[in-house]
Amino acid sequence: MSETSNPKQTALHARHVAAGAKMVEFAGWEMPVRYGSELDEHRAVRTAAGLFDVSHMGEFRVHGPGALEFLQRMTPNNVAKLQPGRAHYSGLLTPEATYVDDLLVYQMGEADYLLVVNAGNLDEDLAWLKSHPHPDCTIEDHSDRYALLALQGPKAIEILARHTTTDLEAISYYHFVNGSVAGVDCLISRTGYTGEAGFELYLDPADAPSIWDVLLDSGADDGLVPAGLAARDSLRLEAGMALYGHEIDRQTTPYEANIGWVVKLRKGDFLGREVLRDQKRNGTxxxxxxxxxxxxxxxxxxxxxxxxxxxxxxxxxxxxxxxxxxxxxxxxxxxxxxxxxxxxxxxxxxxxxxxxxxxxxxxxxxx
Amino acid sequence: MYSNSLRYTKNHEWLRIEDDLCVIGITDYAQKELGEVVYIDLPEVGDSFEPEDAFGAIDSSKTSADVYTPLAGEVVEVNEALEDSPEIVNDDPHGKGWLIKLRFESADQLESLMNAEQYQKSIEG
Structure with missing residues (x-):
């Protein structure tokens, strides 16, 4: 993770400042850590809903006839089990089975995937992927094309449903659809990092401010509040979700981190498989x-x-x-x-x- | 906000001298930076400290920070109310949220502390 003197700003920067957020540099981005009380923001997500700007996350498009073979080699989960409209949690592992990063893999279409990675690891992830090239697979950094909002909490579905014709109840956990929210095209994904039900919305950064406003206005009476990185961290910790640089890093493997369920030893060869097979057999x-x-x-x-x-x-x-x-x-x-x-x-x-x-x-x- | 009846440290403690006793707390700036205080670890009455010693620690929802005394001395009283209600430090940092009273041995170190104007400038800088 590199500290830069000119951190990047998300499309919602002016909204955060106007809301009185305390802004901090995080992974090269200027991000809201809290708007008021992080404890209140945390509790709002557990009891009502919170809206997070997580546009700092990185997105890579991986496509081409060799994309499946490439991702099968680079990640421990079984990419062959995905289909368009499905996503899973996985990792980028070294040959020693330790984490370069954790990530989400979305299958967008035939031989077309979107990887969502941590902002702080983006450059290393890209270099890592490109240092293991596959002749029939292209990797492109599309991070600038996406703003990412997370609407999380028991009221999230009710609030979002007012602004879309997509049948949200029909989207299962770790599934997604291309839809529209408040007239704006977006990828509506039933995922999150809080331990609550909710959605993550991938959209054109230019559309982010209008959706941000619409959701916050509409959800205010339901208890929806904007929530910052501090609440995101305490929520994910309570939910037992790993954070790169904490539970996982270049010194830890999925089995050590209790994330063995992402490891599919029988799917074929992949980076780290030998070490993981040994840890599976002999323990960590x-x-x-x-x-x-x-x-x-x-x-x-x-x-x-x-x-x-x-x-x-x-x-x-x-x-x-x-x-x-x-x-x-x-x-x-x-x-x-x-x-x-x-x-x-x-x-x-x-x-x-x-x-x-x-x-x-x-x-x-x-x- | 910052009264001239108090003196201030670079580490964002304030001190109030009452004869040979010195009351120590953390500044309003410090409590804002810490966020919501959930535990306060204070010394026992009778503990003694050298200048720049950490005499306690404050745990907030966000971080943990040691608190230091600029003066040498012996603790004569700790703020027992903070045991059950640490949030007093957020609500009234310069008053009811005081941390300890110290019987100090020498006032020499007081010279190096900041007055209100200097402290205000230091946190704006």
Whole structure:
């Protein structure tokens, strides 16, 4: 991730500033971290709805007769199971099976895919893909062509339904359709990063301000609020979703990160397969856990995890859970310490917090 | 906003001198930067500190920050109300949200602290 002196602005920048958002540089972009209280924004998404500008995410178009073969080699999930209108979660793995990035793969049409990647990894992802070329497959960076809005929360479907003729109920999780919202063409995807029901809308950046306004106006009485990166992070943490640079990076594999379900060992060869087959058979040397802090204190990324006064691991994410009103976190420990109920400590400088291993995700919505 | 009855540190603490006691809190700027405070870790009465020691920590929904004393001294009182209601630091950082009272050994370090005008300038800069 590169820090730039001139961060990029999304098409909604003026809207964020006008709404009084605190803007921060994130992955080379100037993004809203909160509009008022991030705790209120978090709770609004759990109880009503929140609207996020996540236009910083990168989009690559991968197409051509070799596109399927190329993606099958580059990612661990089974791209052959997709069809136009379906998407899945996957990753870009090194031969050591560690993460270059995590990503979504959308099948747009015959031999035509859209990869959605983290803004902070965009340049490396593109270089990585292009360093493994396939003669019959073209990779293009289309990030500038898309604004991305995430409308998330139990009221999201009701709010969005007022502005589209698309039958939203008919779109299953990880499916999408090309439709129209408030008269604007967009890709309506039933996906998200909050643990709530909701949609992500991919659209022309020029159309983003009008949709942003229409949705916020229309949803205001339902409790819809604009929500920033701070709430996005606490929501994804509660929902047990990995964030690159935290739970996953060049040192971690899908099995270690409890994302083994994206790994389809039998689909054929792919980068990292040998290592993953070995980890599947013999286990891993570390495992991602969720923990709660008992009592006071909040664990943060980089803090040390102790067991019986010995250092056993490191915190990957930590923060305050607005839903449970306690501090929670994730971290890596040896597998024998990963069982629920295991007593641990988190240490930072002179402070020590008692922690206990709990099941991930912390939060699962009731349907 | 920033009263001249207080002195201010670069680390965004404020100090109020009451005879040989010094009350320490965090500034309004600091509480805004921290966001919503959820825990405050304070020392025990009787603990003593050297200048620039961290005497406690504040955990907010967003981050965790140590708080430092610019003066050497012994803690004579901690704000017990913050145990159950840490949000007082957000609501009234310069008043009811004080953190500790210290019996200080020397006022020498006070000279290096900022007055209201200097502090205001430092956070605008």
């Amino acid at each position: 040397t570390k495992k991602l856990i969720g923990f709660e802090i008992k009592g006071r204190g909040i664990a943060r990324q980089g803090h040390t995890i102790l067991h019986d006064d010995a250092e056993v691991g490191t915190v990957t994410s930590g923060g305050w859970s607005p839903t449970f009103e306690k501090a929670v976190g994730t971290g890596y420990v040896p597998p024998h310490l990963a069982a629920e109920g295991t007593e641990l400590e988190v240490a930072v400088r002179k402070r020590r917090f008692s922690a206990v291993v709990v099941a991930l995700p912390f939060y699962r919505r009731e349907d």
